[in-house]
Amino acid sequence: MxxxxxxxxxxxxxxxxxxxxxxxxxxxxxxxxxxxxxxxxxxxxxxxxxxxxxxxxxxxxxxxxxxxxxxxxxxxxxxxxxxxxxxxxxxxxxxxxxxxxxxxxxxxxxxxxxxxxxxxxxxxxxxxxxxxxxxxxxxxxxxxxxxxxxxxxxxxxxxxxxxxxxxxxxxxxxxxxxxxxxxxxxxxxxxxxxxxxxxxxxxxxxxxxxxxxxxxxxxxxxxxxxxxxxxxxxxxxxxxxxxxxxxxxxxxxxxxxxxxxxxxxxxxxxxxxxxxxxxxxxxxxxxxxxxxxxxxxxxNPLGVKSTLFTNGITITPNPATNYVNITIANELQKNALITIYNVAGNAVYNSTPTSAKQTVDVSRLQRGFYLITVQNGLQKTTKKLVLK
Missing domain, CATH: 3.40.630.10 (Zn peptidases)
Structure with missing residues (x-):
């Protein structure tokens, strides 16, 4: 290929x-x-x-x-x-x-x-x-x-x-x-x-x-x-x-x-x-x-505002190599579910963080593009992740 x-x-x-x-x-x-x-x-x-x-x-x-x-x-x-x-x-x-x-x-x-x-x-x-x-x-x-x-x-x-x-x-x-x-x-x-x-x-x-x-x-x-x-x-x-x-x-x-x-x-x-x-x-x-x-x-405007939810999330480094830090604003941390999807749409990682900053080991994942979703029950945000 x-x-x-x-x-x-x-x-x-x-x-x-x-x-x-x-x-x-x-x-x-x-x-x-x-x-x-x-x-x-x-x-x-x-x-x-x-x-x-x-x-x-x-x-x-x-x-x-x-x-x-x-x-x-x-x-x-x-x-x-x-x-x-x-x-x-x-x-x-x-x-x-x-x-x-x-x-x-x-x-x-x-x-x-x-x-x-x-x-x-x-x-x-x-x-x-x-x-x-x-x-x-x-x-x-x-x-x-x-x-x-x-x-x-x-x-x-x-x-x-x-x-x-x-x-x-x-x-x-x-x-x-x-x-x-x-x-x-x-x-x-x-x-x-x-x-x-x-x-x-x-x-x-x-x-x-x-x-x-x-x-x-x-x-x-x-x-x-x-x-x-x-x-x-x-x-x-x-x-x-x-x-x-x-x-x-x-x-x-x-x-x-x-x-x-x-x-x-x-x-x-x-x-x-x-x-x-x-x-x-x-x-x-x-x-x-x-x-x-x-x-x-x-x-839906009755849910959590997308702008607030998005601004409360950072992903570093991106592109990443061995690990990635996913930081969620404290007020959004409760009940948040983090999921990483590969290009086939399959979940390769998920967790509910216990702290505002979650460090994820991605060293075993193949290099390429992934999607990270963070959902707190009312609003889901998706961000792109590149592994190099």
């Missing part, structure tokens, strides 16, 4: 552990999902449709951008960036809203949808994804998440993924952005007059191949969450032709949602609310929110 293969194997198992650690119904997530508002979705869809055709260079696209920025401001978000890029001498904008995570502030769950349209108002393609993001952001605004979230409304998708390509080339690559997963939402509004009870969950099946296995795991997580938090059935399909593609080409882990009954009205003046199924979009929003809570690892 080559060194590159070994590193990929370690990475794969770490990703597998990350995406499969909590695949059961979460009451806190469910209570949050139950707050999804069908009337909010309908009102936002109506507003989106009334702006008209949103092609680059048209006032309707600028008006839609300004409306989206205003909506996020009204929800209390302050980290809002309007990223300009040029298309044939005309300026368009990606809208990037950042919610900072408490445990991994520099690792991002990207949730995206494009808001430009072509040949019509695009109420389904992609007003559906646009308003889904708004409703998701409303409910996540005051919820603690361990990972940071970037809600991104891309422009230029209909002209060839121009906005997302620009973001990857001018933000992701130069800033070496650490991305946990990219969750793309495109055309999920259903078709009026048909039975809309299934949703495609999309995984990476294209080159480069080294991110496909992780994408499959993320997509299975997505499908499970759709089943847990909505009434929809799921089918696994392949990712193509939307804003996750530039991320896919960059080697990032991607997944996405797309309607099973594909609308015949896309890219036409008939792409209207009257030709959609708002209840279907309501169910998609519920499942997508459940997945977002899972991907970003949301924590």
């Amino acid at each position: 080559t060194q590159v293969t070994k590193l990929f194997t370690v990475f794969f198992f770490l990703v597998a552990f990350t995406f499969t650690s909590a695949q059961t119904y979460n009451t806190f997530y469910g209570n949050t999902v139950n707050q999804v508002s069908a009337s909010n979705i309908l009102n936002d869809l109506t507003t989106f449709e009334n702006f008209g055709t949103k092609q680059i260079g048209q006032n309707a696209l600028t008006a839609t951008k300004d409306w989206l920025v205003s909506r996020y401001q009204s929800l209390g978000y302050t980290a809002i960036e309007e990223q300009p890029f040029s298309v044939s001498g005309t300026t368009a904008h990606n809208i990037i809203i950042t919610k900072t995570g408490s445990l991994y502030p520099d690792t991002y769950v990207i949730i995206d949808a494009h808001y430009d349209t072509i040949n019509g108002p695009g109420t389904n393609d992609n007003g559906s994804g646009t308003v889904l993001l708004l409703e998701m952001a409303r409910l996540l605004a005051n919820i603690n998440t361990e990972y940071s979230i970037k809600f991104i409304h891309f422009s230029g998708e209909e002209l060839g993924l121009i906005g997302s390509e620009y973001f990857v080339n001018n933000t992701v690559i130069p800033e070496d952005l650490d991305i946990k997963v990219v969750f793309n939402i495109d055309q999920v509004g259903g078709v009026n007059g048909t039975t809309n009870n299934r949703i495609y969950c999309e995984e990476d099946r294209s080159a480069p191949w080294n991110n496909n296995a992780a994408s499959a795991l993320a997509t299975q997580t997505l499908a499970t969450c759709m089943a847990l938090y909505s009434t929809l059935n799921t089918e696994i399909s392949y990712a193509y032709g939307s804003d996750y593609v530039p991320f896919q080409n960059n080697g990032n882990i991607i997944t996405g949602l797309y309607e099973k009954n594909e609308s015949p009205y896309s890219h036409s003046p008939q792409d209207l609310l009257e030709n959609m199924d708002p209840n279907y979009l309501y169910q998609v929003t519920r499942g997508a929110l459940g997945a977002a809570l899972e991907f970003a690892v949301a924590t």
Whole structure:
């Protein structure tokens, strides 16, 4: 096995552990999902449709951008960036809203949808994804998440993924952005007059191949969450032709949602609310929110605050060789359980410390990556450990 293969194997198992650690119904997530508002979705869809055709260079696209920025401001978000890029001498904008995570502030769950349209108002393609993001952001605004979230409304998708390509080339690559997963939402509004009870969950099946296995795991997580938090059935399909593609080409882990009954009205003046199924979009929003809570690892505010718990734990040295010191703040020491997992997800050490500082002999463990979890009965925190 080559060194590159070994590193990929370690990475794969770490990703597998990350995406499969909590695949059961979460009451806190469910209570949050139950707050999804069908009337909010309908009102936002109506507003989106009334702006008209949103092609680059048209006032309707600028008006839609300004409306989206205003909506996020009204929800209390302050980290809002309007990223300009040029298309044939005309300026368009990606809208990037950042919610900072408490445990991994520099690792991002990207949730995206494009808001430009072509040949019509695009109420389904992609007003559906646009308003889904708004409703998701409303409910996540005051919820603690361990990972940071970037809600991104891309422009230029209909002209060839121009906005997302620009973001990857001018933000992701130069800033070496650490991305946990990219969750793309495109055309999920259903078709009026048909039975809309299934949703495609999309995984990476294209080159480069080294991110496909992780994408499959993320997509299975997505499908499970759709089943847990909505009434929809799921089918696994392949990712193509939307804003996750530039991320896919960059080697990032991607997944996405797309309607099973594909609308015949896309890219036409008939792409209207009257030709959609708002209840279907309501169910998609519920499942997508459940997945977002899972991907970003949301924590119940009635439990111990994640920031306090995290700040009370130190691990030194890291990387380690023969031993590692795990120090837990005194007020968090009671009932704490320390567990070390290998890359296969197997526990190789566990104990309940009797003092604030626990010294663990790791000399017999193989060199590589491990995960240390510290749980006090109300809150679990996970940290990475490297043995060299």
